[in-house]
Amino acid sequence: MIGMLKSLWAVGRKLLAPTQTQLYPEEQPLLAPRYRGRIILSRDPDGAERCVACNLCAVVCPVDCIEVVKAETVEGRWYPETFRINFARCIFCGLCEEACPTAAIQLTPDFELADYARASLVYDKPDLLIAGTGKYPGYRYWDVAGKAQPAPPSVDVKGLEP
Numbered sequence: 001m002i003g004m005l006k007s008l009w010a011v012g013r014k015l016l017a018p019t020q021t022q023l024y025p026e027e028q029p030l031l032a033p034r035y036r037g038r039i040i041l042s043r044d045p046d047g048a049e050r051c052v053a054c055n056l057c058a059v060v061c062p063v064d065c066i067e068v069v070k071a072e073t074v075e076g077r078w079y080p081e082t083f084r085i086n087f088a089r090c091i092f093c094g095l096c097e098e099a100c101p102t103a104a105i106q107l108t109p110d111f112e113l114a115d116y117a118r119a120s121l122v123y124d125k126p127d128l129l130i131a132g133t134g135k136y137p138g139y140r141y142w143d144v145a146g147k148a149q150p151a152p153p154s155v156d157v158k159g160l161e162p
């Protein structure tokens with residue numbers, strides 16, 4: 001009898017405890033700024049496309065889901081004529097963003113990519129290219145490419161000890 005009452009007490013306490021369940025999509029989850037979700041292509045602060053069609057992102061992609069076709073302007077500058085990502089294959093590892101020298105390709109905290117048709121998960125350049133700079137507002141590849149940069153401050157190893 002006492003055991004039964006203890007069990008009822010335990011169940012009652014759980015029933016009255018505040019719930020941890022979030023009513024998604026009515027309540028949106030709090031995502032870390034570095035959450036790796038939907039991929040975008042960003043622009044320089046002056047509005048020009050950042051991507052120089054170097055193909056590094058496609059080479060580093062472990063599931064081979066990026067396709068870049070290079071074109072060239074009359075000034076000889078490369079840009080992607082085609083930029084395609086198959087999100088049905090992407091594992092959101094972020095390696096493409098790490099490899100990109102121009103900060104063009106970026107993963108964003110948007111995970112709402114679900115669709116009914118696999119073909120809809122293939123995003124082309126107009127689906128990927130945004131109007132702004134994304135995570136790196138002041139960065140412009142052409143301001144730093146081939147130029148000596150100040151050395152970063154050295155790390156105080158003592159400060160990393162527990």
Ligand code: SF4
Nearest residue numbers: 061090091093094096
């Ligand atoms: S996040 Fe990973 S899997 Fe997805 S496109 Fe980039 S490199 Fe490929």
Ligand code: SF4
Nearest residue numbers: 051052054055057100
């Ligand atoms: S997104 Fe970056 S790594 Fe990929 S082709 Fe463009 S410049 Fe190169």
